[in-house]
Amino acid sequence: MTTPSIDAQVRLDTHPSHPSAVTATLTGTQHRTAHALLTTHGFEPVNEHTLMLARIDHEEPYWAQQTAQKLADEEGVTVEIRPRLRAAIDEEWTWANYPMHWCTRQEIREVSHQANQLYEDIRSGRLVIHAHAEDGGGPPSRSVRTGAARASTSTGRITCGRSPAPSTPRPRPSPPSNASTARPCGPAPHPRPKRSSRPPKPALP
Known part of the structure; x- marks a missing residue:
């Protein structure tokens, strides 16, 4: 139909x-x-x-x-x-030095889509990260973040490596010149990843 x-x-x-x-x-x-x-x-x-x-x-x-x-x-x-x-x-491209090199192009896209959804949930306030603590004794090796979704009572736990120092957020792309300005909508995308290429030549002694 x-x-x-x-x-x-x-x-x-x-x-x-x-x-x-x-x-x-x-x-x-x-x-x-x-x-x-x-x-x-x-x-x-x-x-x-x-x-x-x-x-x-x-x-x-x-x-x-x-x-x-x-x-x-x-x-x-x-x-x-x-x-x-x-x-x-x-255009066909892929991430250079992608950490999960065993993934197919479509699987990489699915993983990155989930990461983008998580980012948007945090940015919009649908997901709130309300706790941050070191996991285990001795020198900190892992960090634990606990998040709660505003729309429900569900919570989640994310365990990851030691967080890098925060970087200065970048502004999102400005609207096209023929459009009126509106509220900013988050950080701008970084430059598009380069195509995978041959590994660099070793440095001369």
Whole structure:
């Protein structure tokens, strides 16, 4: 059965100054419907007609494509993917020196998606880290963080290696120049990871 179309058009493109981030520009008399649908897929509003997708794992092109397909196939929204974003979607890359080297590309993407969800839950206040203590005696080797979700009484425990010194947070990408400014929405994505390459040559004695 064909999904009936609605009068809403979405144009997806890369952010002008942060290539891994993705912008969505909306037109049509039913653009508010598309606006609401995009927010359920991780896009954050800049204004009534513009949204932005920025992730800590630099996988915005992949998830933008997944969103575009769902909007078109399931919701009847007309979606245009601009050439720069299409090139980013088609680009094959992987993390250099990825610690779980046995994972496939799709498995790496699933792990990074879970990390991004955890980050967004903390940033939005849905998950609150309310305790931090060393685990075990002697020199500290592990740290334990206990988190509680605001929406429920459930708690979780995360055990990890000694935390590095906190770094200064980076601002999120600014809205495109043709959009009005809105509230900041977190740190900007770091530069996209480089393609895997041959190991560096050993230093000469």
